[in-house]
Amino acid sequence: MKSSSLAVGLGVLGVIFIILAVLYAIGVLQILTSTTSGPHYKHAVLFAVLAVASFVAANFARPKTA
């Protein structure tokens, strides 16, 4: 499935995941965590991986020029 809008959407999702990863890493975000203070590196790494996956998917979705 190739589409410019899908590629842009996935790219934006990737940026959101990066922001979430940073917020978890510096301890600002505490949603869905087992403790209520401090950095959450596991969550940060997860969102970093999701960001990479989103960018890869965006590149796959981008229409290729011949």
Add this chain to the structure above:
Amino acid sequence: MSLAQALFIGLLQGATELFPVSSLGHAVLIPSLLHWSFRQSDPSFVPFLVLLHLGTATALLILYRDQWVVIIRGFFTAAIRGQMKTDSERLAMLLLVGTIPAAVLGVFLESRIKSLFASPYEAAGFLVANGVLMLAFELLRRRAERQAALSGESRGEQEAHFATAERISFRAAALVGACQALAFLPGISRSGVTIGGGLLAGLRHQEAARFSFLLATPVILGAGVLEVPQLFSSGVPVAEYLAAAVLSGVAAYASARFLLRYFRSGRLDPYGWYCIAAGLAALALLHFSL
């Protein structure tokens, strides 16, 4: 935990991690049945188990070192190009798709899972459920073999009709990956549910095992690396635990070699029956406090 106990659990974990019999279930059940005094709810027990898993992941990395080089190269090539052209590039993307559900579920279910570690009764119950699952996977596989009219053929010929890991669909890879999350329940086997999922997706037994082992490596490795600082900060005997992790890795390597050979023609049934018997025996022993 004494050194002997740590080494015993290391050997047990490594030997059972890749067999479809739940290493975690065994690691929770056996110390309880042997009346060992250390508490499995102790904060250092989970990082200890994770360190043992790290030994297993290292063994898998060594076993598949050549394949991982090709897979990692394939991942970057396909990611940059935005297209998959070779089998290794497709396998790299399948592993990424399969790893994400397990990682998401693992991170967000962590606290609930840790609370389940405390009960050997639950581990025994889940071990029985794991056995039933293994038998169900093989039942469905035999049905697929009958539908393909393969009943008269030898096991090797039957297996040849099924696919290699690179041919699994992306949807099936995501489902098999999500199945890994079931293994956070002590008693449910990660390799068991992923091999079973691979069989349902139409893979050969040996290929389902290979896909399961490849899929497990990043999750086990990632979880292990992230837990290591906790191990050092909690004042546990790191040297003893590391020795246990090495033993675990050696046992896991031998197990993987055996299983890949076994699954050329073998099935999951013996492991299913073993889990049911072991789970029921453990429940009886726990109930009667023997």
